[in-house]
Amino acid sequence: MNDPAPADEDADDGEPGTRRKRKPIGWSMIFIGVLVAVSATLVYRRDGIDGVLEILTHDLWLFGGILPRVLAGCLLGAFIAEILPHEKVSRSLGPASGLKGLLIGTAFGAILPGGPFTAYPVASALLTVGADFGATIAMVVSWTLIGYGRAVAWELPIMGVDFTMWRIVISLPLPVLAGALGRFVYVRMYPKGAPP
Secondary structure, eight states, rough: OOOOOOTTTTSSSSOOOOOOOSSSSSSHHHHHHHHHHHHHHHHHHHHHHHHHHHHHHHHHHHHHHHHHHHHHHHHHHHHHHHHSSSHHHHHHHHHGGHHHHHHHHHHHHHOOOOOOOHHHHHHHHHHTTTTHHHHHHHHHHHHHTOOHHIIIIIIIHOOOHHHHHHHHHTTTTHHHHHHHHHHHHHHHHOSSSOOO
């Protein structure tokens, strides 16, 4: 029985399945932190410390309710990345998959249940195991525009059958177009593959 290779070995060789190290604090985190500080200052000036504490208490309860779903989504993405066969995913959804890969990504996004806590970790897992930007973009756009879960639970009862069906039919080509454009742009931005 072969021992698995160390996790950090060949980390920068660009092979599917290797994960890039993410910085815990990047420009987006700094930007959000500045917005939070400015907003808290404005609330403090208007409502005093009671207003700030009320918002903080409410948001801590909200965070506690969301955290299990975020954890479940991240675990789902990590397990999917380990379970899926990298060669098959790369063949079906990789850069050489052509229109078939975009259609598979679109179909997968349309049937993917759950909210962003599920969709984005799954999309990240697909990128990790060999799917290209185009197919993953098609999946995310399809999940956003076509997602059957929201259509059945919310749109059909509120908007009716005619509106829902026409909205889905009109939306069908958009994920494929977005995925094709994503492939086109990605190949021109990174002609030698993903950045380290």
